[in-house]
Amino acid sequence: MRYLWYILRATTGGETFRIIQNSMKVFRIRWALATLILLASPLGAWAQVVTLPMEKVSDLMFIDLKVNGEAATFVFDTGATMPVMDTELAEAMGWEADQATSVQGAGGSSTLQLLSDQEFELGGTVTLPKTQVVLRDLTDLEESIGREFDGIIGYNILVHYLTLLDFETPQMILYDRATSAASISEGYTRVKFNFGRGIPIPQFKVSLTLTNGETVKGPILFDSGAGSSLIVNRPFHRKHQMLDKAEAHSTTRSTSLTTQSPSYNIAADKLSFAGFEVSDLPVRLSGSQQGVTNYDGYLGLLGAEVINRFQVVLDYDNKTLYLKPNVHYQDSFDFPLAGFGLKWKQDGVEVGFVVPDSQAEQEGIVEGMRVLSINGETYAGLEEYRELLKQEGEDVTLVVSDEGKEKTVVIRLKRLI
Numbered sequence: 001m002r003y004l005w006y007i008l009r010a011t012t013g014g015e016t017f018r019i020i021q022n023s024m025k026v027f028r029i030r031w032a033l034a035t036l037i038l039l040a041s042p043l044g045a046w047a048q049v050v051t052l053p054m055e056k057v058s059d060l061m062f063i064d065l066k067v068n069g070e071a072a073t074f075v076f077d078t079g080a081t082m083p084v085m086d087t088e089l090a091e092a093m094g095w096e097a098d099q100a101t102s103v104q105g106a107g108g109s110s111t112l113q114l115l116s117d118q119e120f121e122l123g124g125t126v127t128l129p130k131t132q133v134v135l136r137d138l139t140d141l142e143e144s145i146g147r148e149f150d151g152i153i154g155y156n157i158l159v160h161y162l163t164l165l166d167f168e169t170p171q172m173i174l175y176d177r178a179t180s181a182a183s184i185s186e187g188y189t190r191v192k193f194n195f196g197r198g199i200p201i202p203q204f205k206v207s208l209t210l211t212n213g214e215t216v217k218g219p220i221l222f223d224s225g226a227g228s229s230l231i232v233n234r235p236f237h238r239k240h241q242m243l244d245k246a247e248a249h250s251t252t253r254s255t256s257l258t259t260q261s262p263s264y265n266i267a268a269d270k271l272s273f274a275g276f277e278v279s280d281l282p283v284r285l286s287g288s289q290q291g292v293t294n295y296d297g298y299l300g301l302l303g304a305e306v307i308n309r310f311q312v313v314l315d316y317d318n319k320t321l322y323l324k325p326n327v328h329y330q331d332s333f334d335f336p337l338a339g340f341g342l343k344w345k346q347d348g349v350e351v352g353f354v355v356p357d358s359q360a361e362q363e364g365i366v367e368g369m370r371v372l373s374i375n376g377e378t379y380a381g382l383e384e385y386r387e388l389l390k391q392e393g394e395d396v397t398l399v400v401s402d403e404g405k406e407k408t409v410v411i412r413l414k415r416l417i
Contacts (some may be wrong), residue, residue: 035199038081047179049161050123052105057383058145059304061170065153066121068093072150072179076172077225078314079301081155083118083133089150090115090135097135112136117183120153126174126280131156133394144352146344146382147226152225158316165224165312168296181315188322189315191274193222195319199292202314202321204236206273206299208232208283211247213269216240220273221292222321226303229333230271231263235296237285242266249285250336250416252353261288265336267417271306274323278306281333305333337413338389338396342383347408351400355416363409369400389413 003153047351053380054061054076061076067085070093074083097113113135120128133151142148153337159193161174164184175184193202197340207400208230209215218236232242243249247268286293286300293300309329313322339358343350354361372378375397376387388396392413399408 011115011222028281033405036229037123039344040386047175047183048160049174049176050126051173052123053172054084054167054172056167056170056308058386059308060145060174061165061167061226061304062147062149063172065123067150068095068119069121072075073148074153076150076157077152077154078158078307079221079223079225080152082201082232083131083156083278084136084138084139084152084354085115085118085133086150087113088137099132104205118166120156122157122174126161128156128160143343146342154225158314159200162317163314165314167311167328177223177317177385181313181318181320185313188311188324189274189276191321191323193319193321197295202319205221206271206302208271208299209269209281210242210245211267211269214240214245216242216299217257219262219297220302222307223301224307225303227305228284228301228303229278229284229305230268230300231284231293232300233292234286236299241305243285246417248417250339251357252341252355253353256390258361261289265417267335273302276310276323276325278309278329278333281306301322334390335394336394336416338411339416342371342382342385349379349382349385359411360409363411364407365398365400365409366402369402370406372399372401372406374398 052054052063054063062073063076064073064262066072067089070089072089093391095115098150099113099114099116101112101114101333102110114132115135116129116132118133119130138149157174160177162177162179162184164173164175191204193204195201195205196219199221203219204222205217206221207215207217216236220230237243243264243266244385248264248267251262252265256354264287266284266285268281269279271281288294309326309327309331310323315321336355339355339360341352343352351365351367351371353367354365371385374385377384379385379389392415394413395410396413397408397410399406401407
């Protein structure tokens with residue numbers, strides 16, 4: 001159920017969120033000459049506008065920036081069509097919503113609070129044009145990820161700069177839009193994309209081969225904020241009966257703006273696109289009846305667990321991205337093994353969900369139990385615990401507290417799908 005804000009940022013796609021994009025200005029002669037000099041020379045340092053360190057947590061990338069002069073930490077997300085700001089930050093700064101818009105979904109309606117004229121500063125040298133942001137309580141996402149943060153941003157950076165995402169370092173490098181993408185993408189594969197349905201998220205076609213040998217194809221949204229390898233849209237997987245064709249599946253829960261809905265994890269043989277192929281991967285089948293993952297005509301969302309395996313150059317002016325496998329390309333994918341998930345709280349870690357019919361459920365583990373230790377280790381965050389739960393074939397000793405009573409169980413870590 002991780003990282004569900006793609007529902008927020010694209011619940012109505014381009015229908016609600018206006019795409020604000022500056023029109024291209026005609027360069028004066030002196031700027032044209034400067035561009036020629038850049039293209040004729042090695043990549044000049046002056047072409048780099050700013051370099052931003054990224055911090056990786058649970059496959060997501062965090063950057064430090066300033067909002068109206070105040071220091072903040074945001075998730076960088078190629079799927080964020082509009083910035084999202086935590087209501088806690090807004091309240092602490094005394095900023096109040098000045099507009100509201102209603103979002104209607106199959107499960108009900110929700111009102112989004114909007115705040116205008118917000119100014120973002122990157123690296124102390126770059127100031128983005130003032131923009132509107134969505135105000136949202138991000139507590140549920142912080143609990144799922146395992147750390148506090150102040151918001152989410154993507155499109156508002158990408159539309160103004162040629163962007164290199166270096167997931168090895170990791171860091172983000174922004175270049176002036178006059179920079180030739182070819183000058184920073186030697187050895188990369190060029191991938192053309194579109195902004196279908198007015199949704200300013202890169203979209204292109206992929207092929208997915210199921211474990212029964214059947215291959216399905218369709219367009220995806222390139223979504224680095226989706227904390228999965230691939231999320232398959234509900235209409236698509238129902239049309240192709242993917243759940244019925246899976247050898248096994250596990251059930252979890254996803255949360256949208258207005259409802260909670262089930263989602264299903266299955267295994268896939270391989271995922272192919274642009275001449276690349278990754279194999280033996282978990283895939284999530286969306287159960288949501290609203291938002292972008294219920295859009296017909298899309299296979300789904302290509303997520304961080306795949307995107308982070310590449311060095312990426314994003315050129316929004318020319319609707320082109322460039323991909324090159326990095327040191328993580330051949331890494332094995334993490335499959336669900338434990339039968340339960342974890343949730344971070346300010347005062348500790350809890351069981352966030354339990355997979356039906358899993359050993360964890362049979363041993364009496366239930367949502368909300370406080371985690372005291374795993375294999376004798378106690379941590380304040382999620383990352384260390386999650387590493388302990390990735391050891392396929394091993395037994396782990398889980399100690400939890402249930403209404404003050406201590407309970408110890410031993411669970412064998414094995415693939416659930």
